[in-house]
Amino acid sequence: MIRGLRQIEPYVAGAQPAEKKMIKLNTNENAYGASPKVGEALASFDADSLRKYSTLDQADLRAVLAENLQVRPEQLMIANGSDDVLSIAFLAFFNNDEPVLFPDLTYGFYKVWADLYRVNYHEIPLAEDFTIRTEDYLADNGGIILTNPNAPTGIYKPLAEIEAILQANRDVVVILDEAYINFGGQSALPLLSKYDNLVITRTFSKDAALAGLRVGYAIASPELIAVMNAVKHSINPYSVDLLAEKLAAAAVEDWPYYQANAKKIQKTRDWFSQQLVKQGFTVLPSQANFVLTKPAGISAAALFKALEARKIYVRYFPTVDRIKDYLRISIGRQEEMEAVIKTIEDLK
Ligand SMILES: Cc1ncc(COP(=O)(O)O)c(C=O)c1O
DSSP, rough: OOOOOOOOOOOOOOOOOOSSSSSOOSSSSSSSSSOHHHHHHTTTGGGGGSSSSOOOHHHHHHHHHHHHHSSGGGGGESHHHHHHHHHHHHHHOOOSOOOOEEEEESOTTTHHHHHTTTTOOOOOOOOOOOOOOOOGGOOOSEEEEEEEEOOOOOOOOOOHHHHHHHHHTTTOOEEEOOGGGGGGSSOOOGGTTTOOOEEEESSSSSSSSTTTTEEEEOOOOHHHHHHHHHHTTTTTTTTTHHHHHHHHHHHHHHHHHHHHHHHHHHHHHHHHHHHHHHOOEOOOSSSSSEEEOSSSOOOHHHHHHHHHHHTEEEOOOTTTGGGOOOOEEEEOHHHHHHHHHHHHHHHH
């Protein structure tokens, strides 16, 4: 019998099927590819440069990103995907006795990090209509983390309500996970100059179509960024590899390309939502690149299986009681979503 083994219930990530031909709508990846500028940067990458360790501070990437976001480079920390950024943020900011607050229905990883790092937390039920109630976040707490637009609901919380939460919690860190913000809604970036307790996290996995590259970042005051850097440098200082830094910078430099694709995705999302409503489905109002929907005339489980049999992969959460009758469907290209609608029509 070996002693000292850690028992933890891990985060269950969406499947990554190996098939070449499929419609993959289960992990909210971008429907469109990377910018041609990313391809060029990849082709011209000097393999010999990998002899050396990667940079410690991603100065080049932070410089282009700072310009793009209109913040200062000292306000940015880069890490290996926003999962890495968020994990660092939990260690950096959630060290109080009072519970950290987050909704019962949000990005499933928050609970896993809280358990892993032995952070006291309280999951607050979303309202009946799946919105985040501002008043629930005005009580004493050890910190707050919210996703906006929320996942897996896709519902956006207006900035004035976010500001009310920041205002009422000035002595703890409030993390806003803006993984999906470029598909709708207004970013909290303008609030950074007013609230030194705000930390925004972002990813290159969704709007920048680089999920496989693993780059994410935090935006906050230089003081909070310094705390995150201290934690990052206590775990894995070289966590952002040289290739990732270079390709992410190329993506930022071609941002209009990604903005155009985000617009197409929004258009397809709104079309797809309307089609589902026509089928009698319940569809939550989404500002993200996915929708959460409750099928009608067929159960979520049966639809999930039928789609899977046709190599259309969506996300089903049978163990999450509140949404066990729902499916989360990422928004793919228009023709992919037309194929999904056609399949649903044929099944009914
Ligand atoms: C709300 C939210 N935050 C963070 C992440 C993690 O993204 P990344 O690929 O940057 O680790 C995801 C991924 O699905 C997400 O949905």
